[in-house]
Ligand SMILES: [Ca+2]
């Protein structure tokens with residue numbers, strides 16, 4: 001039997017172990033968005049470094065090896081894996097997700113791409129931003145004119161992640177690295193399927209309800 005003090009020490013030790021394991025679980029070394037890249041519906045494409053779709057990169061820090069997309073609760077997650085961690089001497093000056101989700105809008109000379117999620121790299125840190133085709137050029141978005149409510153970015157070694165808040169329809173995108181305004185690497189095209197089965201079920205439920213209501217008010 002443990003004494004009162006012994007019991008207290010036991011629970012304290014247990015609590016400490018729990019707290020430590022929690023700290024380890026969220027340790028910044030594995031900092032990443034909470035998104036689970038093994039969840040159903042995730043698309044991942046390994047980049048083959050062929051032309052097309054993109055030029056062969058000049059260095060590991062510019063070389064896209066894999067791109068990822070996932071969707072959860074009105075948030076789109078994009079991920080770009082590189083052959084090496086970008087550094088001052090081995091990097092692209094821009095890492096981006098180039099998207100086309102609005103038909104009839106976008107640069108006709110660039111496959112109708114209308115939205116760029118960009119992260120400029122200065123050799124040590126990233127500056128994220130979003131540019132949208134304004135009819136003549138890709139310009140920073142003054143507030144969210146698109147169906148987005150915001151975006152987020154973070155990098156962990158050779159893994160870059162963008163998080164885009166908003167409900168979008170199906171769209172296409174690819175990962176791009178650029179140096180001095182010229183492409184270094186372009187990944188294969190990803191076509192998203194952002195409507196999960198739960199939303200389809202809800203949608204058909206709403207349709208059924210509307211049908212039911214219509215039938216009820218139909219004159220006899
Ligand atoms: Ca590549």
Ligand SMILES: [Ca+2]
Nearest residue numbers: 102105106112
């Ligand atoms: Ca477009």
